Amino acid sequence: MTIKHKRVTSILGVVALSIALTVLLCIGLLPKPMFHGDYPYYPDVESITDAADVIIVGEVTKAREVKNLMVDRTPNKSDKEATPYTLSTIKVLRVIKGDLNIGDVITIKQLGDYRNKPEATLHEMDGYLSKDTEQLMFLCEYENSPYSPVNPAQGIIEVRNGVLHSNNKYSLFGYSTDTANAIRTDNSLDVAVESIKKFTD
Amino acid sequence: MKRKLSKIIVPMLLSLLITSMLTTVAFAAQYIYYGGGLLNPAVEVENRLSYGIFHDCVDEWNSTDTPVDITQVPGSGHSYIISGQWDDTWYGMYTPQSRQYVFWGRAGKFKIELNRSTLVSESDTFRSSVLVHELGHAFCLDDNPSSGNSSIMNYDRNRNYLTWPTSDDIAGVNDAYAD
Numbered sequence: 010m011t012i013k014h015k016r017v018t019s020i021l022g023v024v025a026l027s028i029a030l031t032v033l034l035c036i037g038l039l040p041k042p043m044f045h046g047d048y049p050y051y052p053d054v055e056s057i058t059d060a061a062d063v064i065i066v067g068e069v070t071k072a073r074e075v076k077n078l079m080v081d082r083t084p085n086k087s088d089k090e091a092t093p094y095t096l097s098t099i100k101v102l103r104v105i106k107g108d109l110n111i112g113d114v115i116t117i118k119q120l121g122d123y124r125n126k127p128e129a130t131l132h133e134m135d136g137y138l139s140k141d142t143e144q145l146m147f148l149c150e151y152e153n154s155p156y157s158p159v160n161p162a163q164g165i166i167e168v169r170n171g172v173l174h175s176n177n178k179y180s181l182f183g184y185s186t187d188t189a190n191a192i193r194t195d196n197s198l199d200v201a202v203e204s205i206k207k208f209t210d
Numbered sequence: 211m212k213r214k215l216s217k218i219i220v221p222m223l224l225s226l227l228i229t230s231m232l233t234t235v236a237f238a239a240q241y242i243y244y245g246g247g248l249l250n251p252a253v254e255v256e257n258r259l260s261y262g263i264f265h266d267c268v269d270e271w272n273s274t275d276t277p278v279d280i281t282q283v284p285g286s287g288h289s290y291i292i293s294g295q296w297d298d299t300w301y302g303m304y305t306p307q308s309r310q311y312v313f314w315g316r317a318g319k320f321k322i323e324l325n326r327s328t329l330v331s332e333s334d335t336f337r338s339s340v341l342v343h344e345l346g347h348a349f350c351l352d353d354n355p356s357s358g359n360s361s362i363m364n365y366d367r368n369r370n371y372l373t374w375p376t377s378d379d380i381a382g383v384n385d386a387y388a389d
Contacts, residue, residue, distance in 0.1 A: 045246070082294075118298075149299050157298050162365065
């Protein structure tokens with residue numbers, strides 16, 4: 010094999026490797042089947058506080074149980090279908106708004122089967138709840154089904170050592186692009202609770 | 211030894227460089243591609259809405275300079291748009307059906323649901339914004355393009371005003387259906 014042939018072979022090898030890596034990367038990014046919801050957006054603390062029936066800080070004691078729930082309440086509809094949800098059990102640690110008490114245990118539903126058919130925003134922000142975490146939650150209450158967060162992007166914010174953390178840029182609390190500033194006073198749970206309480210009376 | 215190492219490392223670094231260039235080009239667009247949109251933008255749709263917004267919303271898409279062609283059909287078994295009452299907080303929901311490769315890929319048809327429980331006190335303009343947004347998913351647009359441009363796909367759009375696909379949305383659809 011001549012030097013020229015070796016060079017051509019090397020170049021072809023590099024191009025082939027690049028294409029293979031690109032294909033692998035694209036396959037990794039292939040979307041899963043998803044629900045794409047258009048949810049209410051809350052521009053400020055007052056509007057999200059008004060929208061929530063219940064605002065709590067809770068501990069996730071059980072997480073990621075997938076169930077098909079009948080949430081279709083359309084009257085006179087014969088072909089109602091159940092919807093997959095990911096359920097979590099929450100022990101209430103602090104009540105900011107609503108008719109709950111410390112120590113109560115409630116169930117939260119998050120749209121989609123987190124493994125196979127997730128809701129798009131929850132999938133992108135890794136927003137399905139994990140066991141043994143603490144969360145600030147803005148929830149809507151239903152007579153015949155578990156609580157729902159007011160929306161996936163803004164309704165649940167993780168609390169770590171008294172500081173709020175969110176992966177979503179629309180979150181009103183705890184989102185920071187600057188990791189160094191992640192532990193800031195204005196991201197503390199206590200400051201957030203004070204700002205929410207201004208609108209609960 | 212050094213030569214042997216450089217023969218391995220240099221091509222690997224070159225490969226990574228070319229790969230990153232290729233993926234940057236693929237994802238640099240302002241609109242965001244959604245892979246669960248329709249395989250064919252000419253689609254037959256059943257109107258099962260209890261709101262009278264279907265035709266205006268379909269016109270908003272059909273009048274764009276894109277391959278989108280929505281035709282209303284009677285019967286069942288097609289894509290459909292329906293309103294109902296669900297115990298959840300969403301206004302609208304897009305679900306791809308009959309996907310190209312069973313679990314992923316473009317959709318053969320879709321279901322769009324509008325939630326009367328959350329839309330009950332909203333105007334038809336607001337509801338139209340939701341439906342035109344959901345139809346955007348059917349034509350391969352994802353939520354929240356990072357451009358900062360006005361887009362029907364943004365969560366924080368003014369739903370009492372924006373009821374049409376913007377230039378950024380139209381560019382995204384044309385890109386998704388380019389030959």
